[in-house]
Amino acid sequence: MYTLKNKKGRARRGVLETAHGSIQTPFFMPIATKGAVKSLSSGDMLDLNAQILLSNTYHLLLRPGSEGMRKLGGLHKFMQWDGPILTDSGGYQVFSLSKMNKTDEDGVAFASHVDGRKIKLTPEGSMAMQSSIGADIIMQFDDVAAGNSTRERYQEAMERSLRWAKRCKDSYNHNQKLFGIVQGGTHEDLREQSAKGLSDIGFDGYAIGGLSVGEDREHTFRITKFLANILPEDKPRYFMGGGMPEEIVYYVSVGVDMFDCVLPTRNARHGTLFLWKKDPAEAVKEAFELAQDGADDSRIAEALYQKIQITKETFGLDQEVIDPYSDSPTSKTYTKAYLRHLFKTGELLAQRLATMQNLSFYMRLMKELRANIEN
Amino acid sequence: MYTLKNKKGRARRGVLETAHGSIQTPFFMPIATKGAVKSLSSGDMLDLNAQILLSNTYHLLLRPGSEGMRKLGGLHKFMQWDGPILTDSGGYQVFSLSKMNKTDEDGVAFASHVDGRKIKLTPEGSMAMQSSIGADIIMQFDDVAAGNSTRERYQEAMERSLRWAKRCKDSYNHNQKLFGIVQGGTHEDLREQSAKGLSDIGFDGYAIGGLSVGEDREHTFRITKFLANILPEDKPRYFMGGGMPEEIVYYVSVGVDMFDCVLPTRNARHGTLFLWKKDPAEAVKEAFELAQDGADDSRIAEALYQKIQITKETFGLDQEVIDPYSDSPTSKTYTKAYLRHLFKTGELLAQRLATMQNLSFYMRLMKELRANIEN
Numbered sequence: 001m002y003t004l005k006n007k008k009g010r011a012r013r014g015v016l017e018t019a020h021g022s023i024q025t026p027f028f029m030p031i032a033t034k035g036a037v038k039s040l041s042s043g044d045m046l047d048l049n050a051q052i053l054l055s056n057t058y059h060l061l062l063r064p065g066s067e068g069m070r071k072l073g074g075l076h077k078f079m080q081w082d083g084p085i086l087t088d089s090g091g092y093q094v095f096s097l098s099k100m101n102k103t104d105e106d107g108v109a110f111a112s113h114v115d116g117r118k119i120k121l122t123p124e125g126s127m128a129m130q131s132s133i134g135a136d137i138i139m140q141f142d143d144v145a146a147g148n149s150t151r152e153r154y155q156e157a158m159e160r161s162l163r164w165a166k167r168c169k170d171s172y173n174h175n176q177k178l179f180g181i182v183q184g185g186t187h188e189d190l191r192e193q194s195a196k197g198l199s200d201i202g203f204d205g206y207a208i209g210g211l212s213v214g215e216d217r218e219h220t221f222r223i224t225k226f227l228a229n230i231l232p233e234d235k236p237r238y239f240m241g242g243g244m245p246e247e248i249v250y251y252v253s254v255g256v257d258m259f260d261c262v263l264p265t266r267n268a269r270h271g272t273l274f275l276w277k278k279d280p281a282e283a284v285k286e287a288f289e290l291a292q293d294g295a296d297d298s299r300i301a302e303a304l305y306q307k308i309q310i311t312k313e314t315f316g317l318d319q320e321v322i323d324p325y326s327d328s329p330t331s332k333t334y335t336k337a338y339l340r341h342l343f344k345t346g347e348l349l350a351q352r353l354a355t356m357q358n359l360s361f362y363m364r365l366m367k368e369l370r371a372n373i374e375n
Numbered sequence: 376m377y378t379l380k381n382k383k384g385r386a387r388r389g390v391l392e393t394a395h396g397s398i399q400t401p402f403f404m405p406i407a408t409k410g411a412v413k414s415l416s417s418g419d420m421l422d423l424n425a426q427i428l429l430s431n432t433y434h435l436l437l438r439p440g441s442e443g444m445r446k447l448g449g450l451h452k453f454m455q456w457d458g459p460i461l462t463d464s465g466g467y468q469v470f471s472l473s474k475m476n477k478t479d480e481d482g483v484a485f486a487s488h489v490d491g492r493k494i495k496l497t498p499e500g501s502m503a504m505q506s507s508i509g510a511d512i513i514m515q516f517d518d519v520a521a522g523n524s525t526r527e528r529y530q531e532a533m534e535r536s537l538r539w540a541k542r543c544k545d546s547y548n549h550n551q552k553l554f555g556i557v558q559g560g561t562h563e564d565l566r567e568q569s570a571k572g573l574s575d576i577g578f579d580g581y582a583i584g585g586l587s588v589g590e591d592r593e594h595t596f597r598i599t600k601f602l603a604n605i606l607p608e609d610k611p612r613y614f615m616g617g618g619m620p621e622e623i624v625y626y627v628s629v630g631v632d633m634f635d636c637v638l639p640t641r642n643a644r645h646g647t648l649f650l651w652k653k654d655p656a657e658a659v660k661e662a663f664e665l666a667q668d669g670a671d672d673s674r675i676a677e678a679l680y681q682k683i684q685i686t687k688e689t690f691g692l693d694q695e696v697i698d699p700y701s702d703s704p705t706s707k708t709y710t711k712a713y714l715r716h717l718f719k720t721g722e723l724l725a726q727r728l729a730t731m732q733n734l735s736f737y738m739r740l741m742k743e744l745r746a747n748i749e750n
Contacts, residue, residue, distance in 0.1 A: 035716060039723040041705060063720055064691065064712075071692050072712060080708050316439065317446050330416060333455050337439075337447055341410060345438055348414040348726055 001177060001204055002236045002257075006374060009292050010228065010255040013373035016205075016236055018052075018084040018136035018177065020076065025236060026252045026373075028366045029054040029086060029260040030359055034063070035079045037359070038265055039352040042081040048328065048356065049363050052084040052136075054260045057129050058093030061121070062114050066132050074134030086260075087135035088240075089126045089168075089181075095144045103143060105160065123167035131173035139207060140168040142181045147213035154185035154210075162197040169201050177204035179238060185210060186219040188226050195230055205236040208256070212242035217297065221250060228255035245274065245365055246287070246300035252369050253291035259366075264358035269351050271311040271343045274361040276325035277304065284368030305361065310354065315340040322353065328360035376552060376579055377611045381749060384667050385603065385630040388748040391580075391611055393427075393459040393511035393552065395451065400611060401627045401748075403741045404429040404461060404635040405734055409438070410454045412734070413640055414727040417456040423703065423731065424738050427459040427511075429635045432504050433468030436496070437489050441507050449509030461635075462510035463615075464501045464543075464556075470519045478518060480535070498542035506548035514582060515543040517556045522589035529560035532585075537572040544576050552579035554613060560585060561594040563601050570605055580611040583631070587617035592672065596625060603630035620649065620740055621662070621676035627744050628666035634741075639733035644726050646686040646718045649736040651700035652679065659743030680736065685729065690715040697728065703735035 002025075004014045014025040030037045030045060032053045037045060045053060060069055064078075072078045075085055091108070094101055098110035107122030121129075126141035141164050145157035161183045172178045180198035184190030198206060208227050211220045224239060228251075231237050238258035239251050248259055264274065277283055286303040308315075318336040326332055330353050342350035377400075379389045389400040405412045405420060407428045412420060420428060435444055439453075447453045450460055466483065469476055473485035482497030496504075501516035516539050520532035536558045547553045555573035559565030573581060583602050586595045599614060603626075606612050613633035614626050623634055639649065652658055661678040683690075693711040701707055705728050717725035 034720045034722060035713070036722045036724045039727070041709070041724055041728070043705070043708065059720070064716055068692065072694065078710070078713055078716075080713070317443065319447065330418070333418065334416070335453070338410070338453055338455070341439055341453075345409045345434070347409060347411045348723060349411045349416055351723055352414070352727070353416070 002234065004234070008373045009253065011253050011288075011292075011369075011373045012255050012257055013370055014236070014257065016257075019175065020082060020084045020136050023051045023084055024370055025257040026366060026369055027051050027258060028248070028362045029258070030362075031056075031260055031262055031265060032079065032081075034059045035075060037355070038269065039348075039355050040359075042079050044356070045081065046083075048359050049367070050083070050359070052086060053081060054086045054088070055133070055135070056093055057087045057090035057126060057133065058097065060087075060133055061090060061119070061129050062112050066129050069129075069132040074132070076134060084136040085133075086137040087130050087133050087139065089139040089141040090121050090129065091126070091142050091144050094121055095146075105163075107141070123164040124171045127168055127172040131176065135176060137177045137179060137205070138172065139179050140165045140181055140203075142183060142209060145183065145185060145210060147215060149185060151185070151187060151190075154183070154187060155190055158183040158190050158194045162194065162201075165198055165203075166201055169203070179203055179205040179207050181207045181209040181240070182227060182231075183210050186215055186223055188223065191223055191227055192230060195227060199232050203235070205238060205258075206231045207238040207240050209240050211239070217247070220247070221297075224251055224256065225254045244301065245304050245362070246297045248365065249284075249287045249291045249300050249304070249369065250297060252373075253288065264362045265355055268354035268358040271309055271350070271354060273308050273310055273322070273354060274305045274358050275308060275323045276361065277306055278325070280325055280364045280368050281371070284365060285372055288369060288372045304365070310336060310340050311343045312340075322357055323361075326357060326360050327364050328356040331357045331360065377609065379609070383748045384628065386628050386663075386667070386744075386748045387630050387632055388745055389611070389632065391632075394550065395457060395459045395511050398426045398459055399745055400632040401741060401744055402426050402633060403623070403737045404633070405737075406431075406635060406637055406640060407454065407456075409434045410450060412730070413644065414723075414730050415734075417454050419731070420456065421458075423734050424742070425458070425734070427461060428456060429461045429463070430508070430510070431468055432462045432465035432501060432508065433472065435462075435508055436465060436494070436504050437487050441504050444504075444507040449507070451509060459511040460508075461512040462505050462508050462514065464514040464516040465496050465504065466501070466517050466519050469496055470521075480538075482516070498539040499546045502543055502547040506551065510551060512552045512554060512580070513547065515540045515553065515555050515578075517558060517584060520558070520560060520585060524560060526560070526562060526565075529558070529562060529565055533558040533565050533569045537569065537576075540573055540578075541576055544578070554578055554580040554582050556582045556584040556615070557602060557606075558585050561590055561598055563598065566598055566602055567605060570602060574607050578610070580613055580633075581606045582613040582615050584615050586614070592622070595622070596672075599626055599631065600629045619676065620679050620737070621672045623740065624659075624662045624666045624675050624679070624744065625672060627748075628663065639737045640730055643729035643733040646684055646725070646729060648683050648685055648697070648729060649680045649733050650683060650698045651736065652681055653700070655700055655739045655743050656746070659740060660747055663744060663747045679740070685711060685715050686718045687715075697732055698736075701732060701735050702739050703731040706732045706735065
């Protein structure tokens with residue numbers, strides 16, 4: 001399923017095979033939370049060269065629901081996306097979105113944030129829902145410890161996640177690829193125990209969970225580097241829920257293959273744009289070399305992009321295009337002044353143009369990282 | 376500027392020349408209120424075969440403002456639309472959107488609905504703003520009587536509009552094409568006086584204003600037919616702010632050439648869709664023949680379309696595409712169930728897909744009407 005093609009330092013260039021085609025690694029997954037990347041269609045995602053989309057089991061479980069999803073023939077058909085899809089397990093959203101949730105060894109009981117309906121999600125239930133969705137890559141159901149938990153809570157959540165990992169392995173649909181999720185907070189010994197426990201069970205890939213949840217970035221970097229050294233070499237490694245472009249460059253440089261994050265899309269909807277500072281090939285080459293040399297993340301960021309708040313008055317008469325280096329045609333067509341005007345006047349097109357810019361930035365970043373590892 | 380190519384009954388097929396290209400008549404103008412058709416880009420409007428866009432002087436006067444618009448090089452450049460643009464005069468929005476407005480012979484003083492700033496719009500000011508915008512076709516500034524006004528008020532507004540028409544004619548930018556607006560409510564004698572007064576001044580086209588503002592449809596039809604008989608044959612006739620597809624078919628059948636309306640776009644944003652009942656060529660042929668035979672408007676509507684509320688539960692599992700007869704690729708790609716899901720879950724893509732459907736319906740309607748007049 002995963003073929004490692006070559007390495008540069010500890011960075012990995014590979015190919016991940018799925019039922020809906022192969023994916024060049026390392027890669028970034030735009031987030032189609034409820035079956036759509038906010039403001040964009042599946043056709044747009046093809047235009048943006050997205051290789052794979054991520055969708056959220058929790059949201060699809062609420063609407064259209066498990067039975068609805070099955071009757072609709074699964075998510076690929078529903079959203080008319082023929083490429084690969086990864087779904088999370090629902091665990092994180094149950095924990096973060098549901099007002100009321102209660103965890104026991106069986107699973108998590110919660111109330112829907114949409115209509116208050118009471119639902120119980122278990123490892124087996126998550127596998128069943130992800131099977132209804134028909135994702136190519138599915139995630140184990142895990143017990144999610146809050147950021148800044150005690151060591152005891154991290155340990156409890158990690159150990160329960162291991163037991164749940166086994167239950168997922170025993171009940172998942174074998175047409176799908178199942179990933180385990182490493183937990184253990186910022187404690188290396190807990191993380192190591194989790195990684196070993198998961199690889200003993202055996203998964204198609206391994207995710208680094210429970211990071212980018214508010215801890216200092218140095219801990220995130222330390223744990224990620226630590227895990228990338230001990231996770232199985234022949235399986236893809238997935239950093240869940242991160243991050244800023246400079247973080248992704250760093251994680252790739254230490255051997256991570258897969259990413260997803262709301263940052264490009266959520267920032268876009270609030271008018272925060274990632275713009276290339278210079279030709280992307282040059283910028284990413286420089287950033288990647290800095291990461292390999294162990295440079296500070298602020299220097300990596302500095303080489304890559306400028307982040308602007310397009311709603312600022314200074315852009316009111318700015319007739320430069322949004323980003324002359326962008327791969328998104330709209331970013332090379334419309335001016336900063338126009339995009340600002342769309343935001344200030346509440347036009348729906350604002351979200352779309354900004355999202356196209358930020359996602360095209362992330363897509364190009366990954367493409368250039370792949371090229372840098374190959375060369 | 377306007378060339379009448381041929382007629383069928385009283386319906387007219389012509390070509391309208393503008394500084395940004397020629398437009399085949401009869402035609403419909405999608406509304407780019409603040410410089411964007413809601414949820415769509417100028418590139419999308421090209422894909423939808425829009426020939427011309429309408430934008431609102433009042434909104435552009437507030438943001439980016441007259442000076443901003445001039446510094447930005449006009450609306451064509453600002454929104455990256457190389458085709459023709461028509462702007463209204465601002466009069467109607469001043470009247471309908473501004474909380475406080477006071478009309479005297481000089482013009483209308485009002486408070487911006489955005490920030491309360493006090494502004495005075497006069498015939499000369501409207502011409503200057505429309506010149507800053509750089510529209511190809513501009514409208515005279517008129518005094519707008521509320522629907523269901525007294526005859527006295529209709530007469531006053533009509534007569535003042537005539538005086539203002541003259542002031543517009545005396546002050547407009549001659550690189551633009553200026554249209555007069557016929558007023559007079561539902562009173563034929565007032566309408567006739569208005570039409571004659573305007574044609575004595577002489578304009579590049581004549582608009583039928585003050586209809587579709589709440590009066591019974593029979594009055595709208597009666598006045599429109601009456602005016603289409605007396606307005607100059609060698610100039611385009613523009614029905615402002617209407618209407619439903621069956622109304623447009625009727626107005627075309629009595630000799631109107633130009634239309635604009637928020638119905639397709641506003642309905643779309645609320646999940647109300649116009650869907651073809653059968654092949655558009657057949658449907659419009661039938662509808663046009665019914666209109667020429669003087670059939671009831673409900674029969675014309677019946678031949679043309681079905682109007683559905685996509686948010687209804689009945690579409691929850693409907694796996695038919697939105698509209699198999701649509702010219703919009705997304706309407707032939709995504710299912711009704713998916714579009715309903717997008718609306719129910721608050722996804723921004725919902726507005727976009729629905730707007731594409733409704734605008735493509737209107738664009739195709741006009742195309743088939745043109746074909747029917749030609750044949």
